[in-house]
Amino acid sequence: MTNTYILPEWNRLLGEIKDNRGIVFLLGATHSGKSTLTKFLAETLSREGEKVALLDGDIGQSIFGPPTTLSLAFLPNPTESLGAIQPHFRYFIGSNTPSGHFLPMIVGLKKLVDKAFQFGYHITIIDTTGFVSGGAAVELKRRKLELLQPRHIVALQLNREVEDILHGLPPGPAHTIHRLPVSPKARIKSPEERQAYRQKKYAEYFHDLKEYEFELKKVRLWGRHYLPESNLANQVAVPGLLIGLNDAENFSLAIGILQELNMKEGKIRLLAPPTNQKEVQILQFGVIRITPLGKDQPVAFGQ
Ligand SMILES: Nc1ncnc2c1ncn2[C@@H]1O[C@H](COP(=O)(O)OP(=O)(O)O)[C@@H](O)[C@H]1O
Ligand SMILES: [Mg+2]
Structure with a gap:
């Protein structure tokens, strides 16, 4: 995390999560900085003594790996480096993109969230894929939100990429939407870099x-x-x-x-x-x- 640029909004978000523990759902297009913010939140909260579970819901550019698989990790307290953690539960999807695999994505996410709760983790941070544009993506993300009922929805946007998803959510006390800007340090990775990243994750696994x-x-x-x-x-x-x-x-x-x-x-x-x-x-x-x-x-x- 040494090179991570921390926006002032991120520290405010930490406080709001501690005041109202629950599921934290990251939403944003590819390269909007979801995984970077996920790691920052998980590491910082864990270091501060919170029991944090990290649910890696990105089956392509997975934090833990291998790709094709949802992973749930319980953070040690105080935390070591995230890279050293072995996920405690995994759910195999079998694809590196959610298209055509919505049912296992939904079932797997729900089962992993329930595991975190059963094991006493009251903060579960969910990183997601950047699949946010178009009818199918909006449908998948809305149904996930409907099912998981996160306390905090963290929307990272350069323009208004996830507003179609957010517009579908009725207002209410159940969740808070945190609209955050994309970090100026966020960088677009080429398809080759993304392939190389997946290849490295498979090789490790x-x-x-x-x-x-x-x-x-x-x-x-x-x-x-x-x-x-x-x-x-x-x-x-x-x-x-x-x-x-x-x-x-x-x-x-x-x-x-x-x-x-x-x-x-x-x-x-x-x-x-x-x-x-x-x-x-x-x-x-x-x-x-x-x-x-x-x-x-x-x-x-x-x-
Ligand atoms: N706040 C930040 N500080 C430094 N680098 C960042 C920051 N946010 C994103 N990046 C860089 O931008 C790239 C994309 O960020 P990432 O978190 O992987 O996005 P996403 O998970 O939304 O696809 C990565 O190389 C990451 O290191
Ligand atoms: Mg990511």
Whole structure:
């Protein structure tokens, strides 16, 4: 955080969050500084003795990583560097953009927010994707706000990028909208920089891989492109495809990389960081494959 330029509004916001603890929802276009402000709020509040949970809801430019996954981290108190924290719960989406994946985004966010609350974290800061423009984005963000009922909505805007979302919210005592300017230090990253950032996050996550084999009949297989009864099973047999290894609650134990799906033998082989295989109840096929060079590439499935 050493190079972070702290706007006077940020310190005021800290005070208002401490006066009224609850969910803090960051809203803003890509490059508006959401993740920078999220980290500042989480680190400062934690250092000041608050119990803070950080929910990384950006499945593309994730703070914690790996991309494709929502992560919830409980901050140590006093905090170490955010980079050193291992998320306590993860929810696998399987895509690096929310388009086409609104339902898992909504379900996962809600389940993670509930976890933070169950564990006694009364301040949960939610970083989000910059997907804010157009009807579908406005719909997704409004429904998230409807479901999660944040106390604080922090809107970072250069112009009026998130006003369409905010206009949909009835006034009331339940939430405060904090309209903040974009920091003059906020910088637009090129698509190449964003790809390189994701690549680094995958590399960190996948640095130590083990091979696992599962019998298909012993696990439940999720993903809308795997429907054996409808003859849609073979289309996910894409080496490199990301696969969520999920527990009985459908939280992610690990993210794996598909090696082979052998329908005839009823077996699936994948690589994943060390995981307790016995806990894996659900395997969820994603829609992204990791190329041999470590880049992520969307896979175009039939339907
Ligand atoms: N207040 C700030 N001080 C210094 N750099 C900033 C600040 N806000 C944003 N940046 C820089 O601008 C870029 C985009 O900010 P980021 O927080 O990643 O935006 P978002 O999460 O909304 O996409 C990053 O490189 C970040 O370091
Ligand atoms: Mg961000």
